Amino acid sequence: MTLRRRLRRARGPLLVGALVVVAGLVLALAGARAGQGLLEPGGVDPAGSGALVAVLREQGVRVDVATRPEDVVGAGPDTTVLVAFPARLGPTGRLALAHAGADVVLVAPDGAALEDLVPGVRAAQAPPDLLTTGVVPAPGCPLPAALAAGPLALDGAVYEVAPPAVGCYAAEGVAPLAVSGRTVVLGSATPFTNEALDRAGNAALTMTLLGAHPRVLWYLPEPGAGGETSLVDLVPRGWLWGTVMLLLAGGVTALWRGRRLGPVVAERLPVRVAAAETTRGRAALYRRLGARGRAAAILRADARRRLAARRGLPPDAPTEALAAAPETLRAAAKDLLEGPDPTDDAALVRLADELDRLVRSTP
Amino acid sequence: MALSGRAALAAVVGALVVGLLVPSVAGVLGIVAALLVAVVIDLVRAGSPAALHLERAEELVQVRLSEEAATTVVVVNPSRRRVVGLVRDAWPPSCGAAGDVHRLDVPAGERRRVTTTLRPTRRGEHAAATVTVRAWGPLGLAARQRSRAVPGRVRVLPEFASRRHLPSRLARLRELDGRRAVQVREAGTEFDSLREYVRGDDVRSIDWRASARSTDLVVRTWRPERDRHVLVVLDTGRTAAGLVGEGTSGAPRLDASLDAALLLAALAARGGDRVDLLAVDRAVRASVIGARDPLPAMTAALSGVEPTLVETDMRLLAATVLTRASRRSLVVLFTGLDDAAVAEGLEPVLGPLLHRHTLLVAGVADPAVASLALGRGSGEAVYGAVAATVAAEERRAVVGRLQRRGVEVVDAPPDELAPAVADRYLALKARGRL
Known part of the structure; x- marks a missing residue:
């Protein structure tokens, strides 16, 4: 790890620490x-x-x-x-x-x-x-x-x-x-x-x-000055030495729990990257750029390909041949396949749905 | 050395004693001294882990991925003191050695076997880590502990999940064999034997010359070509590393390729063909040439092959194929079908390969991209669908380009790749293209 990354990682704790120090100074100065x-x-x-x-x-x-x-x-x-x-x-x-x-x-x-x-x-x-x-x-x-x-x-x-x-x-x-x-x-x-x-x-x-x-x-006599009994002196002996022994017992417990049965085993693991990452990245780029025109063109080309496959035509067949379904649908199909670019994302979503419907309704 | 929970408990009881009975420095020191003495006595009287002889019953354990294997450590106690405690046979995490800590009680001069069950989650050859013995003293307050390397390996073989497709493909192979035996000579057949004519045989298969020498009519029988050469080549470069499949359950492309390669090898070996194997990225990673029984050899050789994040050296791959396959072969290349990788890597070296051999390129399609392409209903989903469509279109273009140059191409999602490759092999064999 480089020094810079180490610093970046420690930024949060450092900031909090600095804040505490500054607040303490301010309070001390104001109080003084x-x-x-x-x-x-x-x-x-x-x-x-x-x-x-x-x-x-x-x-x-x-x-x-x-x-x-x-x-x-x-x-x-x-x-x-x-x-x-x-x-x-x-x-x-x-x-x-x-x-x-x-x-x-x-x-x-x-x-x-x-x-x-x-x-x-x-x-x-x-x-x-x-x-x-x-x-x-x-x-x-x-x-x-x-x-x-x-x-x-x-x-x-x-x-x-x-x-x-x-x-x-x-x-x-x-x-x-x-x-x-x-x-x-x-x-x-x-x-x-x-x-x-x-x-x-x-x-x-x-x-x-x-x-x-x-x-x-x-x-103004200082509190506790001049030989006043301290808190420790007021605690009963038994509690005091019992606590000291209890701290030692805590140490023993730490030794007991801390001792591992053999060293930690490390292992080199292979890299794991999803293959679809690049595709997802490209989708995010399209979305960020609002590339509706390009997206519509791709969806239309894909719909053409699927239509052509259904009808047994070459993929570059003319729109009239591809959308040769019932007369009533023909105008709509031509508009779907060759119409203007969608103006917003909602229109793009609608276009995708309607292209799907067109392909499905084609025999 | 190690302390026990009993020692901690003793210290807590000591705290009570100090607090209630002797609340003074002397009390604390007294309890500490008593504990120390007890611990030292325990350590001195404990059996010695260093004196134990540890050996592994089997140096190499072979196991298929997702199956269980057992590895045994034999603990021999040649000393004169009994050893009571714990033993841990540590393995790397992906070996799945759950419950690797065992109780141990070896009287002096005796031996005990300690068996750990491994359920590996990753292919490859893994070495055992250390074996640690912790021997408690008679009071159970403190123990002596020693870790030692006891050499041992586990070889985790590919899962070969496509085994279930093998019987149906073998049946097809036999069918192919049987059908050819009564039919006329075709491409992809070779002379098998002469036998007497029976009614129903094709008259065109009568061998008149042999019939003239015999009293009966004799027909020639043919069978599919045998002793052809199949060379399986795995591209283990960066395109093999990508995880395909949905979400976190994805597996690297290489795993699907391996599975398909093993099914193909099993099938071709039964079909009487010779199967060789190469795994190449910037160097040859694995190579099985001329093995008598190719499937086990290939399984073992492929167990440790992992994808590397480098661009595959296709020139090296082509050169290796050309030197290793001296006669006409079916070269089955498992590689990525990415546009750039194919255009810059595979396509420039296609010429010499196609000149000498029949080339079958198998690529693993990503189901995640396929499901992305079906996204509808929101802007995000539709843009995802657009990107996936572009990717699919590029892939189709690559497949088209390869096919126009005379390459056989199989492009299938991971769980369909193995049967698809096997079917293509059978089809090629039936057409005599081997």
Whole structure:
């Protein structure tokens, strides 16, 4: 097989492969250009935080994005660290935050993060009316941000607060916002989003929280980073090693089924071409060229030959002699044998049928 | 070496053991090690296929196409270990060796015969491929395997389907013989014997000179000429390769020609004529000259003849015919009746052939073209009919040209060719044209 034929044969798979690569690149580029998702610092969609970051930068606050615990360790007292998803923090991340000298804002932290970073604050069940009423009145705590914000629309998690921590907007023993030393816990991510930034006191709250120092470290912990247990670790040992052994068993099965009883026997076979191929080819050429005149002439000549054979005349006998049947047929026969060329294929088909009829009706 | 389904099953059971009882690397390694040890033991304890003596009971098997033949491999085990397993006697696909895998159980020092049935689908001589022996170990987990060539051939003879026409043609031949014995001398007869006149004999056949020497009236009897020479020539060039017949069931023109040639040879040999054979394209492919019993010799010689995709060298063909047939003969040439091939190949060399011999040209007509010519009812069918009519007209013209030059021509579809050629031979013989 020549290289060209090989390429031609592989064209389909190559095209599909190229399409997949191009589509992947396009998606990757499109995804990389604008961040998407909740609390994405560059995000321009409703759930992103692009607006907040833009306003902070306008006010002269430097906003850096961090994804790894090492980036957080060096944060000094002039920095506010916003932890977007504390639930993703591994032990390393929590340790790094605890040792950082910066102010920390935790957005909707879970139990582990609270325990390590904010002593005195525990997750609690939200009373139903807190969620339905929406706006909570006065903060009732000394946090400057809460004071600046005033009444606030907060949804999400609430916390039980015990000294030394202080709760804000407390109602029925639980608070959606809590302060413990340099750490602020906020039960909801909504105030930071583009969609909700301009509602109630959200803007004041978030600006005051993050604008207190010249630098903000926007910490988006990587999922699974920092020593989280992987999927493989979660699978029971038995399943894991059983699967490994089963794969080996698959290999043995492949060896069993793959071993042939002796080599394949090849054979040289003769060429097989239908002898009527050329005739069919000629028919297709006539048809493609629309050679009705030629076709009609051939059909007429053949009909003449058959007529002559029936009457015992030489094949070049005159039409009158060939079509000497009943008087009524004679004109029609002459027209059939010597008439004009058919104008379309349907006429040619009719001509063939009528010539057949003429030959059959001739004694 | 080969592994068994049992080994695979053991590995799956091993997976269960690892999963339920010892879920650790050690468990996996342990099971793998156990399996490996078992496999090695099996391999070591298995009988040795290499130690077996394999020989074929018959080196050459002859079989007619579409009939069955059996070929036997004798497996001798001279070693001291029993060999249990499988043996496969592999043949090329067209030999039709279905069920070529057999169970094998040869105790030490004994022998077994393994018979494979062949139902060939293609003419010619085919060599056996390899014989493979797989010997399982005592645990049935692993086997030793060895393939070896055990020479053997199968010669697939032409089907000779036209045999069924032979009895009726032989009867005609005898009739010809008998009729001539009481009639007067004609062309194509030779003197047979003198016998007493009986009432009813033609008075013109009375031999007066012999009668004068005898007390009775004596008549001469005549019989058809015998010991004439028939030379069958097969053109195995490209025109013989085309498949004739409907659809995929078509067979090459050569097959029909072969069939007709065999019937003619059988008939002529019974008729007391000498039959020789040539198969020619650009070289002489087969040649049977002066065989005492021509039919088996020709059948064997033609078994391996295949059409080749080259233009036949008609000069070579004519020259070979002229050198091989020294006295006046009936030359029966099976060839294509295509316009161009005949005009450029056969016609230029007709002169010397006709000068020395009587020439009968037999061509295989294509039923597919004949049915194409009847197409009506749609544009496609009518154009097909037109093309087929043109082809038929060209063929008629070729036949006409040949006949005008004094060549006998038979143009018949494949299943009618053999009887048509046989009939023409009988007619020529009756007319004394041999």
